[in-house]
Amino acid sequence: MSKPPFNELNLAAHVGDDPGHVNANLATVSGLLGLPRNRVVTMGAVHGARIGFVSEPGHVEGVDALISTSSGLVLTALGADCATIALSGPGVIGVVHCGWRGLAADVVGSTVAQMQSVSSGPLEAVVGPAICGKCYPVLPARILELVSAVSPRVSVAAVTSSRDGQPSIDIRAGICERLSELGVRMHVVGGCTVEDEALFSFRRDSVTGRQGMVIAFGAADGQE
Ligand SMILES: [Zn+2]
Numbered sequence: 001m002s003k004p005p006f007n008e009l010n011l012a013a014h015v016g017d018d019p020g021h022v023n024a025n026l027a028t029v030s031g032l033l034g035l036p037r038n039r040v041v042t043m044g045a046v047h048g049a050r051i052g053f054v055s056e057p058g059h060v061e062g063v064d065a066l067i068s069t070s071s072g073l074v075l076t077a078l079g080a081d082c083a084t085i086a087l088s089g090p091g092v093i094g095v096v097h098c099g100w101r102g103l104a105a106d107v108v109g110s111t112v113a114q115m116q117s118v119s120s121g122p123l124e125a126v127v128g129p130a131i132c133g134k135c136y137p138v139l140p141a142r143i144l145e146l147v148s149a150v151s152p153r154v155s156v157a158a159v160t161s162s163r164d165g166q167p168s169i170d171i172r173a174g175i176c177e178r179l180s181e182l183g184v185r186m187h188v189v190g191g192c193t194v195e196d197e198a199l200f201s202f203r204r205d206s207v208t209g210r211q212g213m214v215i216a217f218g219a220a221d222g223q224e
Contacts (some may be wrong), residue, residue: 029214036074039057039072047064048102048105049102051107064097077095080193080201084096085108085128086213087112087124089121091118091120100158109178122185126215129199131201134162160173
């Protein structure tokens with residue numbers, strides 16, 4: 001078990017926690033979900049749109065999405081304010097890490113397109129907790145960057161106002177609109193990472209653990 005502030009099953013190896021503890025936490029979570037630890041795939045996300053198409057367990061650095069058609073693999077994504085998304089369709093599973101940069105880079109659209117190219121049926125998504133628009137004021141330049149990159153529908157959904165009246169981004173609303181545009185049915189789980197003390201939040205705590213989104217073949221859906 002990790003020591004504070006990682007003592008709630010932190011799954012991130014890059015936030016200063018002991019790697020042995022992170023590994024043990026991952027084994028604990030796998031065990032709780034009834035999934036094999038030795039089939040887990042993790043990723044080192046970089047707020048981009050590169051996708052790792054994986055057929056073996058292990059770690060993939062520099063990608064913000066994982067896709068697999070290999071039965072038995074367990075795909076994981078981590079986030080603490082950024083959203084995590086699990087996707088599934090006939091014969092394919094995927095996970096995505098997506099903050100505002102990922103939304104602008106359309107990591108969601110790229111992942112859905114790649115999954116659709118190898119799947120015969122409709123995709124479904126589970127969208128995990130994220131920082132909400134009320135808690136996420138940003139500089140106007142960031143708003144302009146996002147608006148210039150995404151569709152009008154997505155920008156209308158994602159651009160909002162913070163609690164103190166500043167321009168802000170609702171990452172999850174943008175993701176849900178993008179998934180809707182793409183015809184992906186979705187389920188939204190969890191609330192705002194900043195407001196809900198039970199969730200990890202980088203903005204609130206700086207040094208912290210990360211939420212984990214896990215999906216595997218055979219599971220009914222992505223599980224948080
Ligand atoms: Zn909030």
